[in-house]
Amino acid sequence: MTTPPTAARPRAAWTLLITSAATFMAALDNLVVTTALPVIRTDLGGSLSDLEWIVNGYVLPFACLLLLAAALGDRFGRRRVFAGGVVLFTAASAAAALSESTGMLIASRAAQGIGAAVLMPLSLTLISAAVPAERRGTAFGIWGAVNGLAVAGGPLVGGTITEHLSWHWIFWLNVPLGLALLPLVRTRLTESRGPNNRLDVLGTVLVSGGMFGIVLSIVRGHEHGWTSPAVLTGFALGGLLLAGFIRWEQRSATPMLPMGFFRSPTFTAVNFTGLIAFFGIFGSIFLLTQFLQLIQGYNPQQAGLRMLPWTAMPMLVAPLAGILTDRIGGKYIVMGGMVFQAAGLAWFALVNEPAVSYGTQVPGFVLCGVGMGMFFAPTGAMVMGSVPQEKEGIASGVNNAMREVGGALGVAVLASVFAARGGYASPQEFTDGIVPALWVGVIALLAAAAGMAAVPGRRRRAAPPPPDRAPLPGTPAPPKAAAPVA
Structure with a gap:
């Protein structure tokens, strides 16, 4: 039964509000602790490795469990599983706020990461189901603006709260928001499920185990060495499990992730771009926040405020980019976003020196913020438009997993480049390390x-990716949808 337009509008608005608020919490907590780490170390003690795991403990389960969460939503109901994610994230935030040791804080951050892995992919599926196709670009633009604001604003929020209250309130902030969202999730979101009633248990075990091995080796590479036996073993085992997952999905009658998705140039290019974009965003923010505090002497709040041009730009740019995506497609908008971010990092690399003035750095912050807004807005619509509607949850899970892997890889690789060329012994040594690391980010972006050039233009009506096998008897035909947004 088709929902009347008058009834669909408030449902779409509520869905966008609820999912954006929930994913704001998840995206914010990716980097909210970065400016608070020196204070946490003083309060709880712990080594530099412990501080890295306060960040990586969140990223690891987040990246590894996204596909599992999307599959659980398709099987048991997206609204129901989404509500469970809100409950888990809220409870884990309270546990993190109550932590009295680095071990407890790392464990709580890992639980937060599991909750975030539920919220991210299902939010896009719920929006896609509630918003008419012709307005999804705008809706995803708003969603992207909120999440871009959260990612870029994490250092500001963390620094301000740490400076005026305490680092515990970074996590207490999530609790009232989570409690307020729960009744709205129950009453304002419409339940939906995927087409398959079976959960691909073997597929989820293989892909989750494979992602765990890969991401764990990435986050440990800087600490233990990229050629250490433990790191190489993790890469090897993770790669074997992912190869087994691909083989299983090709043979399965009801694959969790149809490999035909990757024959779509749009799907493949957008996921590659997401990985590289987060590589540059996370790696550069990780180093630049330290530069502002350790080298230029700003306190956590002052450092966060000085990143405000980066923080504010996605909020202004992403909704406009979303509207343009509905009209002209997203290919060139995303390409422009990557170029803007690369130009911003190049600016930082060119002007960086211990005594550089803040005004000289502002153009770099603005360019990065504009580029981030241009990236976040179109990618959701492009991913959703490149797959059948009933597979949007899994597609969203893949896209978010690639981003998280990119973020972990960016922090690890740029930190390794920094450590190889510089260090913390003096301001000049820090500059010697951060400049080549930023150039690595520029090249990646x-x-x-360039990879986005493989995406078909707006006028080319791309056919849906071919299925891995003929549909089973009784399988309903996929609904006719508008041409994929490119």
């Missing part, structure tokens, strides 16, 4: 912009 330009490669992502």
Whole structure:
């Protein structure tokens, strides 16, 4: 039964509000602790490795469990599983706020990461189901603006709260928001499920185990060495499990992730771009926040405020980019976003020195913020438009998993480049390390912009990706949808 337009509008508005608020919490907590780490170390003690795991403990389950969460939503109901994610994230935030040791804080952060892995992919599926196709670009633009604001604003929020209250309130902030969302999730979101009633248990075990091995090796590479036996073993085992997952999905009658998705140039290019974009965003923010505090002497709040041009730009740019995506497609908007971010990092690399003035750094912050807004807005619509509607949850899970892997890889690789060329012994040594690390980010972002050239233009009406096998008897035909947004 088709929902009347008058009834669909408030449902779409509520869905966008609820999912954006929930994913704001999840995206914010990716980087909210970065400016608070020096204070946490003083309060709880712990080594530099412990501090890294306060960040990585969140990223690891987040990246590894996204596909499982999307599959659970398709099987048991997206609204029901989404509500469970809100409950888990809220409870884990309270546990993190109550932590009295680094071990407890790392464990709580891991539980937060599991909750975030539920919220991210299902939010896009719920929006896609509630918003008419012709307005999804705008809706995803708003969603992207909120999440871009959260990612870029994490250092500001964390620094301000740490400076005026305490680092515990970074996590207490999530609790009232989570409690307020729960009744709205129950009463304002419409339940939906995927087409398959079976949960691909073997597929989820293989892909989750494979992602765990890969991401764990990425986050440990800087600490233990990229050629250490433990790191190489993790890469090897993770790669074997992912190869087994691909083989199983090709043979399965009801694959969790149809491999035909990757024959779509849009799906493949957008996921590659997401990985590289987060590589540059997370790696550069990780180093630049330290530069502002350790080298230029700003306190956590002052450092966060000075990143405000980066923080504010996605909020202004992403909704406009979303509207343009509905009209002209997203290909060139995303390419432009990658170029803007690369230009911003290049600016920082060119002007960086211990005594550089804040005004000289502002253009770099603005360019990165504009580029981030241009990236976040179109990618959701492009991913959703490249797959059948009943598979949007899994597609969203893949996209978010690639982003999280990119973020973990960016922090690890740029930190390794920094450590190889510089260090913390003096301001000049820090500059010697951060400049080549930023140039690595520039090269990666330009490669992502070039990769988007494989996406068909707006006028090319791309056919849906071919299925891995003929549909089973009794399987309903996929609904006719508008041409994929490119």
